[in-house]
Amino acid sequence: MKKVLLLITAMLLIFCSCSNNEVTKTKTADMLDITNDDLDFQGCRSRMDSVLSAIKAKTVILENAHNAKVRTNAENEYFLEKDYILTSFEPFLLDSFRLTDRFNAELDSETAKTLYELESNGMEIVYNSDGETYFCLQMVSEVSVREYKVEYDKKADSFRYVYSVENSDGEYTEEFLEFLKTENGAYVIQSDDTRCYVEFSDEDKIVYFCCGELKNEKFSVKESIFGTEKLAVDRNWVLSREKTKYANVHTYSEGVLSHEDCSSGPWKTVKINEADFASAFYAHK
Numbered sequence: 087m088k089k090v091l092l093l094i095t096a097m098l099l100i101f102c103s104c105s106n107n108e109v110t111k112t113k114t115a116d117m118l119d120i121t122n123d124d125l126d127f128q129g130c131r132s133r134m135d136s137v138l139s140a141i142k143a144k145t146v147i148l149e150n151a152h153n154a155k156v157r158t159n160a161e162n163e164y165f166l167e168k169d170y171i172l173t174s175f176e177p178f179l180l181d182s183f184r185l186t187d188r189f190n191a192e193l194d195s196e197t198a199k200t201l202y203e204l205e206s207n208g209m210e211i212v213y214n215s216d217g218e219t220y221f222c223l224q225m226v227s228e229v230s231v232r233e234y235k236v237e238y239d240k241k242a243d244s245f246r247y248v249y250s251v252e253n254s255d256g257e258y259t260e261e262f263l264e265f266l267k268t269e270n271g272a273y274v275i276q277s278d279d280t281r282c283y284v285e286f287s288d289e290d291k292i293v294y295f296c297c298g299e300l301k302n303e304k305f306s307v308k309e310s311i312f313g314t315e316k317l318a319v320d321r322n323w324v325l326s327r328e329k330t331k332y333a334n335v336h337t338y339s340e341g342v343l344s345h346e347d348c349s350s351g352p353w354k355t356v357k358i359n360e361a362d363f364a365s366a367f368y369a370h371k
Contacts, residue, residue, distance in 0.1 A: 115143035118290040134265040151363035191217035239313035246312035301333040
């Protein structure tokens, strides 16, 4: 009987240990959760979405919790409090990028004509692709050409998207978006108005990130990071221009989120200690 009890006790200890390990492995919303490891454009795009999802969760959850505390402590006009954050964090909102949802090896020129008919506004649809590294959708009229082009570098696991327009005034870039994992393991994302640099730990937790959005200027596609397998950028890459050129900057380092913006007048800085709102992340798993 004593042996049976010892056996049962041992089995319970093993079960509890396994359960604890499962709890430890549970990811919160602000952790990197890559679910697609396909080495193609859509897989690379999915990995970018995973990186963005983590930094958005870190920022939005902390800022919402911070604002809730300000509202609680303020009497009425909480939005006038100097520490109340009025702006939302929504980086890399490109209107046209959704058109690349269907860029894959199966899409051909005839199918593209049907899929993009409503988007073309009567313009002729021309689609060319090698099914792996190059995808190009054009909408052509007598007076202009709208081009949506994606290049994917499998070796660097990097993509570049460029939306350009050509008309009687010339050819110019409307939007672009690039994504790359650097040699030191950091992720970098760049569009025409925003840059982001992110570092994760081996446990997929955010160690550091900086995301800066320009105010009245644009980054140029000539500053491309695409396909640079050994891109050597560091934490200073995002803020490569004077601080006054930016509309907002979000930085996370050593457990503190720094929100800086000048959207409502003078430059405003709010620092949020993550330890004060740690439980908020478990409500957004």
